[in-house]
Amino acid sequence: MDNKIEHEYTAEIVCPHCGYKYGDSWEYNNDDGNKIECECCDKKFILSVNFSVDYSTSKIDCEEEKKEHTYIFSHFYHKERKYGKGLDYIILPEEEQKFYKIYICEICDNNKYDEITKEEYLKENKI
Ligand SMILES: [Zn+2]
Numbered sequence: 001m002d003n004k005i006e007h008e009y010t011a012e013i014v015c016p017h018c019g020y021k022y023g024d025s026w027e028y029n030n031d032d033g034n035k036i037e038c039e040c041c042d043k044k045f046i047l048s049v050n051f052s053v054d055y056s057t058s059k060i061d062c063e064e065e066k067k068e069h070t071y072i073f074s075h076f077y078h079k080e081r082k083y084g085k086g087l088d089y090i091i092l093p094e095e096e097q098k099f100y101k102i103y104i105c106e107i108c109d110n111n112k113y114d115e116i117t118k119e120e121y122l123k124e125n126k127i
C-alpha cells in the first residue's frame, strides 16, 4: 500500500489518483485520517485534515463584566497648565492648580484621578 502524500496543504481536497478537486471539502472536516472514496474516479485515498489556528485578543472590560476595577497606583499629576487651542497654554494661578494621584486599572486600563493637596503631593512625590 502506498501512503505517499500526493497533494499537500491544498485549500480543497484533491484526489491523488485523478486530480479531481473537491468544491465541498469542508464537508470532510471530520474525516481526518479516514479513507475517502473519490467522488470522481471512485478510488480510495486517505485524507488528512489540517486545521490552522489564529488568535485574537481584546482587553477585559470591567464595566461590561460588572466587576470592580482593580486599581493600582500609576503616577502623580500636577495640573498647572490650562490648554487652549493647539499647543498654547497658560500657567494657572497657584490657587487653581490641582494635584492628583492617578490610579490605573490593571485589568482594563481605566484611569482614576484622586485629588490630593499640594502638601500630600510634595510629600509623596519626592524626586
Ligand atoms: Zn479521483
Ligand SMILES: [Zn+2]
Pocket: 061, 062, 063, 068, 069, 070, 105, 106, 107, 108, 109, 110
Ligand atoms: Zn477595570
